[in-house]
Every structure is written in C-alpha cells, then in structure tokens.
Amino acid sequence: MKYKIGALVILLTLLCFFNYVSAKNKDLPLLSKVIYLDAGHGGADSGAFYKNVKESDLNLKITKKVMDLLKNEGAIVYLTRYGDYDLSVGNAWNRKRSDLSRRANIINRSECDLYLSIHLNAEDSGTLHGAEVYYDTINPENKKIAEIFQEEFKENLNTTRDYKENSTKYLQRRVSRPGVLLEVGFLSNSSERALLRDDTYQNKIADVIRRAVNIYFSN
C-alpha cells in the first residue's frame, strides 16, 4: 500500500510537470525556434541611398531590434551580418552575387525554422509608401508566411500594399528554408524616410515583425 501511494504521488508529480511544460510551450511559441535574420546589403553595398541615409544602416538597426525581441521570447537567433560589411569573397566584379550566394548558403546550412531578409524599398517617383512582403515558391510555407506578415503590416503599419510572389530575388530563389523578404518601407518617400529613421518607429516595425513570427509559430 505504501509503495502504491508513493507511485501515485510520483505519477501525479510527473503529470503536473508535463502539463506545466506543455502549457509553457504554448505560451512561448518561439521557444527554441531557430531564426535567421538577414539585414540586407552592408559594407560597399549600401542598398538604397537617399539624402545621406543608407538602407544598409537602417536594415541592420531594425534587424538587431527584431533579434532582441525574438531572443527575449526564447528563440535562437542568428544574423547573416552583425556590422557594416558584406559577405562577398574574391574580386569585386561579382561582389553582389558572391555576397548573396554566401548568405543563402549560410541560411540553408543552418536548417533554421524561419528566415527573414529585412530591406527598405525605393523607386523613382518618390510617391509609393508602405511595407510589403516578397516570397518565392521554392518552399510551400513561404506564401503562408507572406500572408501573415502582410496582414500584420496592414493592421499595424498603415500600409495598403500587398504581398507578392517574386522569383527574381536572388537570395529568396536559393533559400530552401521557410522565409520571406520584408521591405518594411520606402526610403525614396520623404515622409516615410523620416519615419524609418525614427527610433520609435523602428521599434514599432520590430514589434510588428515579432508579432507576425509569433502568429506563424502558433499556427
């Protein structure tokens, strides 16, 4: 009898423990998820450049904010670059291609659960504005990820733009892990440029990305 009660107590304790762990995993959908963040451009390649504002600098700032938020929720986060440099090797003439193919290889080898390339948009008229998402069909998850992110952008970042399938993006075409490219605003639009440079707005973008990542992993 004594042993039976002992065994029952152990069983109940274990049940409580497993319930606790599964409840905790439900509360923390990002726990132990591996996420690769790719801040676009860097080094000699500034990306879009308007009125002394480099896309590469803002991409990295926003990316690091996203990293901090995701780490806080238990995700394991890596960046393709942590400073103002690119990943190219060899001679300069194919610098861009070398940079992007190394980023793609790093992300593919990581076997991450999700990757996000973070960029700013630009176009000649200076009138377009708003965040939008690009995905490639190389991974069937990508369209779903694009939908989730665009929905969050529409709800929280005052954009009417839509997500797009785009197979011309060099990196996205080569990454088989699930993920998308986020163009979080237009640097070519003067009022959006002012917002994108603002630390509070950068925090807001990072938080919207955090929310979308949570929705993706909660589904």
Ligand SMILES: [Zn+2]
């Ligand atoms: Zn870019």
